[in-house]
Amino acid sequence: MSKKTQWQWVEIERVLLTPQQRADHIPDDTKAVPLTMRAAGFLLDASAAPGDKARIQTPAGRVWEGTLLHRCVQPSHGFGAFLPELQAVGPKLRRALKGDAKQ
Amino acid sequence: MNVAEVLGRKEVILQDSTGIDYAGYAHRGFGVDYEALMGCTGYNLDQVFQIQRGMGVGGTPLVELTNLTALVRRYAEPGKGARLFIKDEAANPSGSFKDRRASLPVHYAKHRGYPGVLAATSGNYGAAVACQAAKCSLPVIVVQEAFDSRGLGQPEILEKGRRCAAFGAEVMQLSVGPELFAVALATLEETGYFNGSLYTPFAVQGVETLGYELAEQTKAQTGKYPRMVMVTHAGGGNVTGTARGLRRAGAGNTEIVGVSVDLSGLHMASDSDFNRKSFTTGHTGFGIPFASWPDRSDVPFNAARSLRYLDSYCTVTQGEVFYITEALAQLEGLERGPAGNTSLAAACVLAADLDQDEVVVVQETEYTGAGKHPTAQLALARSLGIEITLGPRNLDKPGERIAIPENWQQLGVTPVDLDQLRRSYLRRAAAQQGTFSTADLDFVAEDLNTKRQWVEEQLHSIGEEDG
Numbered sequence: 001m002s003k004k005t006q007w008q009w010v011e012i013e014r015v016l017l018t019p020q021q022r023a024d025h026i027p028d029d030t031k032a033v034p035l036t037m038r039a040a041g042f043l044l045d046a047s048a049a050p051g052d053k054a055r056i057q058t059p060a061g062r063v064w065e066g067t068l069l070h071r072c073v074q075p076s077h078g079f080g081a082f083l084p085e086l087q088a089v090g091p092k093l094r095r096a097l098k099g100d101a102k103q
Numbered sequence: 104m105n106v107a108e109v110l111g112r113k114e115v116i117l118q119d120s121t122g123i124d125y126a127g128y129a130h131r132g133f134g135v136d137y138e139a140l141m142g143c144t145g146y147n148l149d150q151v152f153q154i155q156r157g158m159g160v161g162g163t164p165l166v167e168l169t170n171l172t173a174l175v176r177r178y179a180e181p182g183k184g185a186r187l188f189i190k191d192e193a194a195n196p197s198g199s200f201k202d203r204r205a206s207l208p209v210h211y212a213k214h215r216g217y218p219g220v221l222a223a224t225s226g227n228y229g230a231a232v233a234c235q236a237a238k239c240s241l242p243v244i245v246v247q248e249a250f251d252s253r254g255l256g257q258p259e260i261l262e263k264g265r266r267c268a269a270f271g272a273e274v275m276q277l278s279v280g281p282e283l284f285a286v287a288l289a290t291l292e293e294t295g296y297f298n299g300s301l302y303t304p305f306a307v308q309g310v311e312t313l314g315y316e317l318a319e320q321t322k323a324q325t326g327k328y329p330r331m332v333m334v335t336h337a338g339g340g341n342v343t344g345t346a347r348g349l350r351r352a353g354a355g356n357t358e359i360v361g362v363s364v365d366l367s368g369l370h371m372a373s374d375s376d377f378n379r380k381s382f383t384t385g386h387t388g389f390g391i392p393f394a395s396w397p398d399r400s401d402v403p404f405n406a407a408r409s410l411r412y413l414d415s416y417c418t419v420t421q422g423e424v425f426y427i428t429e430a431l432a433q434l435e436g437l438e439r440g441p442a443g444n445t446s447l448a449a450a451c452v453l454a455a456d457l458d459q460d461e462v463v464v465v466q467e468t469e470y471t472g473a474g475k476h477p478t479a480q481l482a483l484a485r486s487l488g489i490e491i492t493l494g495p496r497n498l499d500k501p502g503e504r505i506a507i508p509e510n511w512q513q514l515g516v517t518p519v520d521l522d523q524l525r526r527s528y529l530r531r532a533a534a535q536q537g538t539f540s541t542a543d544l545d546f547v548a549e550d551l552n553t554k555r556q557w558v559e560e561q562l563h564s565i566g567e568e569d570g
Contacts, residue, residue: 016104016277016286023106023282030280030374033252037286038276040268058273060219060242060294075265077258077474080482085493085507089426090433096511097173097434 008043011073012056014066039064040073109285112292117402120291120298122215125403133536134546135404141304144207148351152312154210158235160202161312163194165320165464170434171447175454178512185330185457187450189431189465190317193439197234197266198227198470203313204340205231207305212297213239219296221246223287223401225383226263227442227469232299233270242273244296246287249276251377258483259383259441262474279374284401301340302400307407310344311351317466318352328354330461331453333446336361336416337389339397339407345466346412358414360453362446363390365418365517366501378487379502381421381480385445390416391519395527410524410551417516419448420499422507425477426514427451440471441480449516481505525551529561533569 017035041056041064048054054068109116118124128140146154155161168187176184195202205222209232212220219242222232229245236243245267250256256276264274275290277283291298300306314332321329332349334342346359364386369376371388380386390409394416397405424441427448432438447465454463473479485491490504495513498506508514528551536543539562548555 017106017280017282021104021106022280023285026280026282027370027373030372033278033374035280035282035286036252036278038249039273041273058244059268059271060244060273062244062273062294075261075473076256077261077265078479079473079476080258080478080480083478083481083491085491086425086429086477086481089429089507093174093430093434093511096177097170099177 006043006046008046008071009040009073010043010054010056010071011038011040011069012054012064012066013038013069014064038069039066043071104285104289106282106285109289113288114403116288116292117298120296121300121303121402122211123303128404130542130546132540133532133543134550137408137549140404141308141406144211144304144308146207146308148311148315151207151308155203155206155309155312158202158206158238159196160206161195161316163316164191165189165317165324166191166435166437167324168435171430171451172454174434174511175451176459179455182459183455183457184459185454185461185463186325186459187454187463187465188321188324189437189443189447190313190467191437192313192443192467193470197230197270199231199442200310200313200341200467200469201228201231202234203309204228204301204306204344205235205299205309207309208232208297208299208303209235209239209241211305212299213241215297217295217297219243219294220299221287221291221294221296222299223247223283224301226260226267228301229272229274230263230266230270233267233272237270243267243271244273244275244290244294246275246277246283246290248279248283251279252374255378257378257383258474258479262472279372279377281372287401300400300402301338302402302405302407304406307340307344310340311348313466314345314348315352316348317345317464318349318354318357321462321464325462327462329357329464330457331358331360331463333360333362333450333453333463333465335385335442335445335467336363336394336409337384337386338393338400339405339409341467342409342412343407359412360446360449361390361409361413361416362449363387363418364424364445365420365499368500369502376502378483379489381484381505382424382441385442387418391524395524396531408550410521410528411549412552413521416519416521417449418519419445419516420496420506421501422499422505423448423496423514425481425505426508428477437468438471440469440475443468448514452514452516525553526561526565529558530565533562533565
C-alpha cells in the first residue's frame with residue numbers, strides 16, 4: 001500500500017463493456033445496457049468526491065479506476081419488513097402439532 | 104476487454120489456471136475417462152478428510168427433526184411418515200457446505216504456489232474460498248453477478264458478497280450478463296491465480312466427505328443407511344459429491360433425490376428478470392440446464408454430473424421454501440438459509456409416503472441473515488410488483504406471484520422427468536458428435552445412468568425427428 005493511502009474504504013463503478021461490445025447471444029434487454037462492475041477498496045486519490053474519477057486499491061492489491069460512488073460504504077441489504085403471511089406460519093404449525101385440527 | 108478474443112484463449116487459460124490437462128483425459132470420440140479425471144487431484148478420501156479437519160471444515164451435526172417428523176405423520180396415512188434428519192452444514196466456518204467444496208482448490212493452490220485464487224460464483228462458494236484462503240494467507244478475487252442495470256442489487260447476493268469481503272476478498276460485482284465468464288478468464292490471465300471453479304474435480308471431490316459422514320452418522324444414530332438423501336440441486340456438484348461419498352461409505356442403495364426451486368419462465372441472462380427471482384441458486388435456472396448438459400460450465404469438462412447420480416428430481420415453489428424456512432426455525436430452533444430448506448420442503452412431502460421406520464436425510468443447511476432471510480426477499484419482490492399471497496402451490500407463478508402455503512397440506516412437489524433431461528442431453532450430443540462409436544455409447548450410457556440400448560433407441564428417434 002502506498003504512503004498516500006488514507007485507508008478510506010470506498011466503492012467505485014466502471015463500465016467493462018459498452019452495449020456494442022457485449023456478447024451476441026444474450027437477451028435484448030441485457031444487450032441494450034452496458035456491463036458494469038462495482039468494486040470496493042482503499043481510496044488512492046484522497047481528494048476525490050462522489051461522481052469523480054478515482055482509483056482504488058483492492059484487498060487483492062489490484063488498482064482499479066472508476067467513478068467514485070460512495071466515500072463511506074454501507075451495505076444496502078437488510079431483513080425487510082415482517083410479513084403477516086410468514087409470521088403466522090410458526091404459531092399455526094405449533095397448534096397443529098398439539099393436535100388442534102385448525103392450523 | 105474484447106470478449107471474443109478472451110474466449111478464443113479459453114483453453115490455454117483454463118489449463119494454466121487449473122493445472123489440469125483436460126485434453127489428456129478426453130476419449131478419442133465423445134466424453135472423457137471420468138474416474139481418471141476425478142483422480143487427477145491426487146488426494147484420496149482420507150487425505151481430503153485430513154485437509155478439511157485442518158481447516159475446521161466438516162464434522163457437522165446430523166440433527167433429527169422430531170417436530171417436523173411429527174407433522175408429517177399427523178397428515179400421512181397410518182403407519183407412514185419417515186424420520187427426518189438434517190445435516191447442519193451451516194456449522195462450517197463460512198456457513199455452508201461450500202467450505203468442503205473450497206477446501207481442495209485452496210489447498211492445492213497454496214501448495215502449488217499459485218499467487219491467489221479466483222472464484223466466479225453467486226456467493227456462498229466465494230465466501231468459502233475467501234474464508235479458507237484467509238487462513239492460508241492467499242489473496243482471493245470473487246466475481247459475482249450482483250445487480251441489474253438500474254444498480255439494484257439482489258439482497259442475497261449482496262450478503263454473500265459482503266461475507267466474501269469480510270474474509271478479505273476483492274469482490275468484482277457485475278451487472279447481469281454471461282460475459283462474467285470472459286471477465287473471470289481475463290482476470291485469471293492477468294493475475295495468474297488458481298481457477299477455483301466450482302466444477303473441477305478438486306471442488307467436487309471435497310463434497311464426498313459430506314456424503315460419507317452423513318452415511319456413517321445416520322447408521323450410528325438409526326442403525327441403518329438413509330432410504331433417501333435430499334439434495335438441493337443447481338450446478339450438480341452437491342449431488343455428485345454427496346452421492347459419491349455415500350457410495351464410498353457403502354450406502355449405495357440410498358436414493359438420491361434432487362430438488363430445485365421452480366423458477367420456470369424467468370430467463371437467467373435477462374437484466375429485467377434478474378431481481379424477479381427470489382432465489383439465487385438451487386433453482387431450475389441452473390438445475391435443469393446443468394443436468395441436461397453439464398458441460399455448459401466454466402471448465403472444459405464438468406466434474407459435476409448430476410444425471411450420473413440422481414435417482415429422481417423434483418421441484419418446489421418459492422413460497423413453499425419460505426414456509427418451510429419458518430417451520431424449521433419455529434419448530435426445530437434452526438434458523439437457516441434457503442439452500443438446504445429447498446430440499447427440506449420436498450423431504451416433508453416425500454417422507455409422508457414412506458414407512459415410519461425409514462430415514463430421510465436433508466444433506467445441508469446454510470447460514471442465514473440480512474439479505475438471505477425470506478422477509479428480505481419478499482420485501483424486494485413486493486417492491487417490484489410481485490404479488491405475495493397465501494394459497495396452494497398452483498397459484499405460484501415465478502416472477503409474478505409467490506404463494507405461501509396456508510397450511511401443511513398445501514405443501515407438494517412437482518416431479519421432473521429425468522428421461523426428458525436425458526433426451527435433451529442426447530439431442531445436444533448428437534448435434535455435436537454425429538455418429539457414435541461403441542465406446543462413445545458406453546460413455547453416454549454411463550453419463551446418463553441408463554442402458555446403452557436406451558441410448559441407441561433415443562439417438563435413432565432423434566435422428567428420425569431431425570430428418
